[in-house]
Amino acid sequence: MAERLDTPREAGFRFFKRRKSSGDSFGKFAEATARFMGSPKFILYMTIFVVTWIMANVVLYQVSQKYAWDPYPFILLNLAFSTQASYSAPLILLAQNRQDDRDRVQAQQDRQRAERNLADTEYLTREIASLRLSVQEVATRDFVRSELRDLVESLRENIREELHAELLASQKSASGDDESAEECTSPDSAHVSGNEAAR
Structure with a gap:
């Protein structure tokens, strides 16, 4: 059976010991x-x-x-x-x-080592360039603040318009109720005045 080369040989007695390289x-x-x-x-x-x-x-x-x-x-x-x-x-x-x-x-x-350092430097340079490009695309603080301010103003305008519409509707409903009440009370007053005249 052929000996395996990936396993060490078992220790045994040898007549001639192998000398280490000097x-x-x-x-x-x-x-x-x-x-x-x-x-x-x-x-x-x-x-x-x-x-x-x-x-x-x-x-x-x-x-x-x-x-x-x-x-x-x-x-x-x-x-x-x-x-x-x-x-x-x-x-x-x-x-x-x-x-x-x-x-x-x-x-x-x-x-x-110099080649590895050069490769690392080139990689870092590319990463920094990509970060700069991505940072340029990201919204700045002033831009976000102005957008939020515009959004708040538009919300305020919408709320004002809704409140104004509700007030107008409530006023219209209140005036309609008053007119109906006056119509209901006017025949009674005419009947009372007629009775008084007959007397």
Whole structure:
């Protein structure tokens, strides 16, 4: 049965353990070495080492030639410097390459961040423009106030007209009642006056 690639393999005994990649640790070591070699402390230590080496060999050579382990012209010291230079140059180049990789990744992230900021700015600009257009279409406070004032005036006029019509109607009805009352009372008064004349 084929093994699934999306599930981890069960832990078991292995004769050969897989070693972790040491590229990152070696790169860190190279950066630390290059950083130390570019410091004033390294120059001071190297100067002290070279002066001590030369003076010790010169003094021991004057005492006895067999005690000097690196007499003039200090071939062993030159070999040590050559070895150091042959190792330090690749370490410095490796540190520079790692720094270039970091700078490239940082520049890519900055470019992506700038693109996102530009997109956000364009979106906000469009939103602000749409809000301005919608605000221009919205009625202002003075316009609403004038419209309400006109509406109140029209309502007042309607109420006045209705009240005036009601008053006229009530007056007409009152005058009609008075005329009917007078008509009812006029025959009685004529009959009474006739009776008085007969007497």
